[in-house]
Amino acid sequence: MIWFKPSILSPSYADARLGWGLAAAAGLAAAILLLIVLLLLRESWPVLQRVGGVRFFADQGWYPAEEMYGLAPMLWATLAASFGAVLLAGPLGVASALFCRHYAPFSVARLYRRMVTLLAGIPSVVFGFWGLTVLVPLLAQFQPPGASLLTGILILALMILPTVALTADAALAAVPDAYLRGAAALGLSRGATIAGVVLPAARGGIISGVLLATARALGETMAVLMVAGNVVQTPTSLFDPVRTLTANIALEMAYASGDHRAALFVSGLMLMGLVIILAAAAWRLSGGRLHG
Amino acid sequence: MTSTIDMHCRPATGTPADAYTLGPLQSGPSCCDPEPLIRVENLSLSYDNKPALAGVTLDIYRGCITALIGPSGCGKTSFLSSLNRLTDLIPGCEVEGRILINRQDARAPDLDVQTLRRQVGMIFQKPNPFPLSIRRNLEMPLREHGVRNRSELCDRLERTLTDVGLWDEVKDRLDTPALALSGGQQQRLCLARALALEPSVLLMDEPCSALDPLSSAVVEDLIQRLRGRYTVVIVTHNLAQARRIANYAGFFWVRERAGTLIEFGRCQQIFEEPAHDLTAAYVSGARG
Numbered sequence: 169m170i171w172f173k174p175s176i177l178s179p180s181y182a183d184a185r186l187g188w189g190l191a192a193a194a195g196l197a198a199a200i201l202l203l204i205v206l207l208l209l210r211e212s213w214p215v216l217q218r219v220g221g222v223r224f225f226a227d228q229g230w231y232p233a234e235e236m237y238g239l240a241p242m243l244w245a246t247l248a249a250s251f252g253a254v255l256l257a258g259p260l261g262v263a264s265a266l267f268c269r270h271y272a273p274f275s276v277a278r279l280y281r282r283m284v285t286l287l288a289g290i291p292s293v294v295f296g297f298w299g300l301t302v303l304v305p306l307l308a309q310f311q312p313p314g315a316s317l318l319t320g321i322l323i324l325a326l327m328i329l330p331t332v333a334l335t336a337d338a339a340l341a342a343v344p345d346a347y348l349r350g351a352a353a354l355g356l357s358r359g360a361t362i363a364g365v366v367l368p369a370a371r372g373g374i375i376s377g378v379l380l381a382t383a384r385a386l387g388e389t390m391a392v393l394m395v396a397g398n399v400v401q402t403p404t405s406l407f408d409p410v411r412t413l414t415a416n417i418a419l420e421m422a423y424a425s426g427d428h429r430a431a432l433f434v435s436g437l438m439l440m441g442l443v444i445i446l447a448a449a450a451w452r453l454s455g456g457r458l459h460g
Numbered sequence: 461m462t463s464t465i466d467m468h469c470r471p472a473t474g475t476p477a478d479a480y481t482l483g484p485l486q487s488g489p490s491c492c493d494p495e496p497l498i499r500v501e502n503l504s505l506s507y508d509n510k511p512a513l514a515g516v517t518l519d520i521y522r523g524c525i526t527a528l529i530g531p532s533g534c535g536k537t538s539f540l541s542s543l544n545r546l547t548d549l550i551p552g553c554e555v556e557g558r559i560l561i562n563r564q565d566a567r568a569p570d571l572d573v574q575t576l577r578r579q580v581g582m583i584f585q586k587p588n589p590f591p592l593s594i595r596r597n598l599e600m601p602l603r604e605h606g607v608r609n610r611s612e613l614c615d616r617l618e619r620t621l622t623d624v625g626l627w628d629e630v631k632d633r634l635d636t637p638a639l640a641l642s643g644g645q646q647q648r649l650c651l652a653r654a655l656a657l658e659p660s661v662l663l664m665d666e667p668c669s670a671l672d673p674l675s676s677a678v679v680e681d682l683i684q685r686l687r688g689r690y691t692v693v694i695v696t697h698n699l700a701q702a703r704r705i706a707n708y709a710g711f712f713w714v715r716e717r718a719g720t721l722i723e724f725g726r727c728q729q730i731f732e733e734p735a736h737d738l739t740a741a742y743v744s745g746a747r748g
């Protein structure tokens with residue numbers, strides 16, 4: 169008898185409290201993001217005002233002591249390392265998730281999933297150690313000095329592989345059974361079902377996962393710092409040692425002061441910009457054309 | 461070496477009276493010189509050793525509409541799924557007994573299941589178009605079965621959509637998502653998708669139960685038009701519908717925890733002079 173339960177008819181206090189609580193949490197997250205951007209802007213403002221934004225792209229090199237602030241080589245290194253890693257880890261991760269969901273026997277899939285989860289939890293310095301002691305010497309035998317864009321890409325790929333694999337696995341798990349049954353009833357083979365039904369249905373989730381992994385690669389610092397060689401130069405081959413924006417900040421922040429310090433904040437701002445562009449792309453891609 | 465089941469439907473006779481290329485109602489061969497296309501002998505089915513069907517024996521006649529009725533949980537869906545071997549997909553599902561489709565063993569281990577399923581189409585209770593465009597929904601299965609020629613694809617697309625009365629409604633938006641269609645349109649699209657593969661048997665699992673009365677009437681009318689061309693096995697909870705469309709009817713009931721076929725016969729006989737008390741009680745609405 170509904171009239172004994174006014175809470176059904178009028179908004180209850182509990183409901184309102186929950187609503188406010190959630191709004192406050194969301195507001196807090198947004199405020200923190202805003203504060204971070206504001207901080208970056210404040211700290212980089214002095215040098216931006218004095219030398220202007222263009223010189224950070226146009227200057228010939230990174231010699232902060234001589235007031236040369238060219239970040240472009242490191243920006244290219246960051247982009248090359250990240251996209252190289254995504255190019256490797258993306259297909260591999262999606263393939264492993266497909267194997268797990270649609271080919272592997274149940275027990276193998278479970279074991280494999282646990283291992284991937286474990287891989288995701290390995291701290292990045294440990295990846296760095298491994299890269300430094302195994303990968304770099306190995307590559308140095310063929311192409312000295314060994315520490316290079318390629319080792320950076322390989323380490324990054326290894327690090328973001330679990331992100332791609334786990335998000336793709338979750339996206340595949342969310343594909344309704346009805347599609348699989350429908351596909352089987354039409355006499356589609358497993359391969360055709362995956363290519364024609366499963367991947368299109370899971371596309372949004374897979375793309376978001378890959379973009380998330382890209383953001384992770386862009387921001388990764390320690391492991392790349394340890395294996396990529398840290399020479400400031402625009403890479404012209406995979407075997408060139410490079411320094412990424414994040415590595416640069418980590419290497420120089422300890423002693424930088426004045427304009428040098430502000431310039432490091434500009435590189436932070438640049439990274440932030442990259443991540444925002446990526447997030448916008450993720451939003452567009454997963455919200456927009458989901459249907460082939 | 462895999463064997464395939466070769467089943468050719470006799471073409472409909474009579475001239476089409478309207479836009480439907482399937483021809484007008486009842487235009488098929490007089491379906492009722494009973495010639496069994498599917499023979500099921502002593503079929504039993506269990507999930508994780510729990511029986512769901514026991515000892516089902518029946519014949520399904522070529523070109524006829526056979527309705528399966530019975531209360532929820534008596535194994536009608538399980539029965540349909542065993543005919544196109546969809547039960548293979550369910551871990552723990554065991555099938556025993558004989559299923560002959562056009563005198564060939566549908567349960568033979570070396571049977572090409574893909575070909576079997578192409579020839580025994582299935583429509584589900586809940587419309588399940590893929591999250592693709594309308595066009596891709598129809599073309600993708602065709603391509604998989606070797607129809608690659610563009611004009612042939614377009615041709616079949618238009619023909620089957622016309623067959624299900626959807627062509628005029630969607631011809632201007634073939635490249636829009638199929639999921640944006642209404643429930644009734646989606647179900648007709650699924651029917652078109654199954655028909656495009658030119659099956660000879662269509663299994664329908666409560667195809668109208670998720671639809672409003674108007675869409676349901678449209679789909680029902682469509683099923684009527686399939687008579688003669690296709691061998692239709694339809695599960696329905698709507699007794700009036702079964703009575704309107706079916707030539708044969710089978711009544712399932714749960715006995716000792718497993719579904720069994722209580723009675724099978726001509727539709728009229730099942731509904732008007734059932735031989736079994738349970739059937740009589742069920743079709744009169746007294747039980748079930």
Ligand SMILES: Nc1ncnc2c1ncn2[C@@H]1O[C@H](COP(=O)(O)OP(=O)(O)OP(=O)(O)O)[C@@H](O)[C@H]1O
Pocket residue numbers: 507512531532533534535536537538539550719
């Ligand atoms: N995948 C499954 N795993 C385990 N048990 C199942 C499965 N599918 C069906 N069953 C069981 O088998 C029995 C028959 O189910 P089935 O779906 O064939 O009934 P139905 O006649 O189609 O019912 P409804 O009219 O409600 O659709 C039920 O007791 C059900 O619990």
Ligand SMILES: [Mg+2]
Pocket residue numbers: 536537538665
């Ligand atoms: Mg059912």
